[in-house]
Amino acid sequence: MTFTFEAAVAERGFDVTLTVGPGETVAVMGPNGAGKSTLLSVIAGLLRPDSGRAELSGKALFDFSPGRSTWTPPHQRGTALLAQEPLLFPHLNALENVAFGPRSTGATMQQAKSEAARWLAEVEAQDLHERRPAELSGGQAQRVAVARALAADPALLLLDEPMAALDIHSAPLLRRLLKRVLTDRPAIIITHDVLDALMLADRVVILEKGRISEEGPTREVLERPRSKFAAGLAGLNLIPGNLTARGLETADGQTISGHVEDPSYAGGDLAAVAVFPPSAVSVFLDNAHGSPRNYFEVTITDLEPHGDLIRVRAGGLAADITPAASADLGLVPGLPVHFVVKAMAVAIYRA
Amino acid sequence: MNRQAYSGVPRWIYALAVLAALVVVLPLFAMVARVNWASFLPLVTSESALSALGLSLRTSVASTVLCIVLGVPLALVLARGRFPLQGLLRSLVLLPLVLPPVVGGIALLYTFGRQGLLGRTLEFLGLQIAFSTTAVVLAQTFVALPFLVVSLEGALRTGGERYEAVAATLGASPGRVFRRVTLPLVLPGLASGAVLSFARSLGEFGATLTFAGSLQGVTRTLPLEIYLQRETDPDAAVALSLVLVAVAVAVVALAYRRPSGGALQTSTQRTTTAAAPGGNVA
Numbered sequence: 001m002t003f004t005f006e007a008a009v010a011e012r013g014f015d016v017t018l019t020v021g022p023g024e025t026v027a028v029m030g031p032n033g034a035g036k037s038t039l040l041s042v043i044a045g046l047l048r049p050d051s052g053r054a055e056l057s058g059k060a061l062f063d064f065s066p067g068r069s070t071w072t073p074p075h076q077r078g079t080a081l082l083a084q085e086p087l088l089f090p091h092l093n094a095l096e097n098v099a100f101g102p103r104s105t106g107a108t109m110q111q112a113k114s115e116a117a118r119w120l121a122e123v124e125a126q127d128l129h130e131r132r133p134a135e136l137s138g139g140q141a142q143r144v145a146v147a148r149a150l151a152a153d154p155a156l157l158l159l160d161e162p163m164a165a166l167d168i169h170s171a172p173l174l175r176r177l178l179k180r181v182l183t184d185r186p187a188i189i190i191t192h193d194v195l196d197a198l199m200l201a202d203r204v205v206i207l208e209k210g211r212i213s214e215e216g217p218t219r220e221v222l223e224r225p226r227s228k229f230a231a232g233l234a235g236l237n238l239i240p241g242n243l244t245a246r247g248l249e250t251a252d253g254q255t256i257s258g259h260v261e262d263p264s265y266a267g268g269d270l271a272a273v274a275v276f277p278p279s280a281v282s283v284f285l286d287n288a289h290g291s292p293r294n295y296f297e298v299t300i301t302d303l304e305p306h307g308d309l310i311r312v313r314a315g316g317l318a319a320d321i322t323p324a325a326s327a328d329l330g331l332v333p334g335l336p337v338h339f340v341v342k343a344m345a346v347a348i349y350r351a
Numbered sequence: 352m353n354r355q356a357y358s359g360v361p362r363w364i365y366a367l368a369v370l371a372a373l374v375v376v377l378p379l380f381a382m383v384a385r386v387n388w389a390s391f392l393p394l395v396t397s398e399s400a401l402s403a404l405g406l407s408l409r410t411s412v413a414s415t416v417l418c419i420v421l422g423v424p425l426a427l428v429l430a431r432g433r434f435p436l437q438g439l440l441r442s443l444v445l446l447p448l449v450l451p452p453v454v455g456g457i458a459l460l461y462t463f464g465r466q467g468l469l470g471r472t473l474e475f476l477g478l479q480i481a482f483s484t485t486a487v488v489l490a491q492t493f494v495a496l497p498f499l500v501v502s503l504e505g506a507l508r509t510g511g512e513r514y515e516a517v518a519a520t521l522g523a524s525p526g527r528v529f530r531r532v533t534l535p536l537v538l539p540g541l542a543s544g545a546v547l548s549f550a551r552s553l554g555e556f557g558a559t560l561t562f563a564g565s566l567q568g569v570t571r572t573l574p575l576e577i578y579l580q581r582e583t584d585p586d587a588a589v590a591l592s593l594v595l596v597a598v599a600v601a602v603v604a605l606a607y608r609r610p611s612g613g614a615l616q617t618s619t620q621r622t623t624t625a626a627a628p629g630g631n632v633a
Contacts, residue, residue: 044520074519075528081520087513091535100531104523152521 007052027201045074080154086145101152139170258346280345281319403576414491430507456561491552506540
């Protein structure tokens with residue numbers, strides 16, 4: 001099975017090209033309103049794009065390329081959707097809910113029920129057969145919803161933040177469960193949690209303002225982010241700019257020196273990013289000079305606890321310092337400070 | 352409910368609320384007080400009374416069935432469809448709620464009557480509707496349909512669309528989604544809508560009199576019989592009114608019955624709001 005997709009929805013400024021290989025799980029991440037849910041709606045057939053085409057296992061889901069107009073309705077697509085809320089049918093018990101998919105695609109009542117029982121066992125809900133959705137906890141309901149989606153035997157499973165509505169005790173169980181069932185099963189999962197991307201996905205796609213800003217194997221994206229959003233996910237500072245002979249030149253003319261990880265660079269403008277961890281940033285009240293360093297004159301916007309440290313946010317950058325250091329410096333929001341980063345700690349590479 | 356919970360209702364509101372309740376209850380009480388109990392049974396079991404009651408029940412059942420058969424698709428199209436002039440259609444369909452029934456009767460007469468819009472076609476087909484039992488059913492359907500459409504559309508709007516989308520992605524065809532998801536989810540709304548339609552049909556007077564006339568055993572329903580008796584035999588009118596009040600009380604009790612099982616109460620509370628009987632009718 002291969003999934004290829006390209007579609008534009010003009011009204012929402014959405015324009016995305018995406019492929020999912022056999023057995024691959026792709027995590028889609030991005031800020032709110034980036035078009036993540038639009039993507040799933042278009043794939044599932046709940047929203048009609050203005051143009052583009054998509055194909056799943058050789059079958060056209062839609063084709064609105066010039067001169068064509070093919071549209072497969074949602075129930076013939078084989079793209080089961082699992083949403084943030086379980087959305088179990090309230091008038092059916094758990095077993096009947098899971099049997100709904102097989103029954104819809106032509107299985108007899110008996111076949112459908114045995115199939116449903118198998119999937120309920122798979123999600124560790126074998127003792128919940130007779131329960132109505134109102135009698136299930138949030139975590140149980142979402143597990144039954146996973147079983148229901150899988151029982152429909154989808155060619156591509158669509159998951160829209162399946163863990164977002166769960167409490168912190170139910171989420172790890174469901175995450176383990178998804179890890180098991182998503183192995184060798186093509187799926188697209190929308191998530192805000194970098195842990196989901198790491199555990200469940202082979203590849204991550206960053207969606208910003210209706211367009212893909214970055215994509216690649218999950219580890220690579222988190223280790224070498226090229227977009228502000230991915231850097232945020234990985235907990236890194238990222239400054240975009242152009243590669244020059246001396247380092248990275250930002251839009252406002254500042255040159256950032258660092259370790260240029262591109263020996264083949266021969267000059268000329270090239271989009272690049274400077275990336276460094278918050279732990280490499282020191283905070284000073286005045287301009288302290290020393291060994292090759294980068295200075296940023298910034299104003300503190302926020303102070304927040306970050307593990308044992310205090311995360312200082314200023315000018316779109318973050319610095320992690322000890323609470324003692326923060327108290328010594330008397331840091332408060334609105335205070336102008338200097339962020340200082342050693343050149344050695346800065347990685348500069350192509351965007 | 353917790354008796355100690357703070358309600359935040361000013362005291363003077365209670366005084367007005369009592370007044371409001373009296374406006375409804377006092378006239379009913381006055382009527383019951385006027386009932387001649389000695390002759391009650393003979394009066395309500397007279398031939399004309401039984402014939403009128405039977406006709407009322409038969410025609411009301413028929414028009415309720417017609418309301419369901421036609422109202423469910425209409426409500427679904429209004430709630431889920433997207434087409435031009437949808438708002439206008441909704442307003443027009445709801446018009447009988449605010450229209451004087453006698454005006455509805457005249458409108459029906461000029462549609463199905465001999466001189467009406469469809470009269471010639473119907474006559475050609477050998478059908479004569481005006482002043483027949485069919486006319487009674489049509490008149491009742493005309494006034495009762497909005498009740499069903501409004502309460503069902505409300506139920507459809509408050510929930511279901513997301514369930515329907517999930518059902519479709521699981522492979523259910525639109526027909527199967529309608530039968531297995533949409534209808535079960537709005538069943539409480541449909542039931543209360545149907546009960547209200549039945550009640551409205553039972554009480555229908557103006558449109559029936561105008562469009563169907565008052566022929567004993569054919570078009571003279573109970574409200575018409577009561578109106579007629581009022582001139583000649585007030586005791587009979589009061590006794591029959593009491594019968595209608597009893598039927599109405601039974602209908603309201605049925606419509607506002609608390610749902611017993613947890614079957615239709617969802618975790619999201621969506622369908623329970625939808626189930627509030629006739630919540631939007633007023």
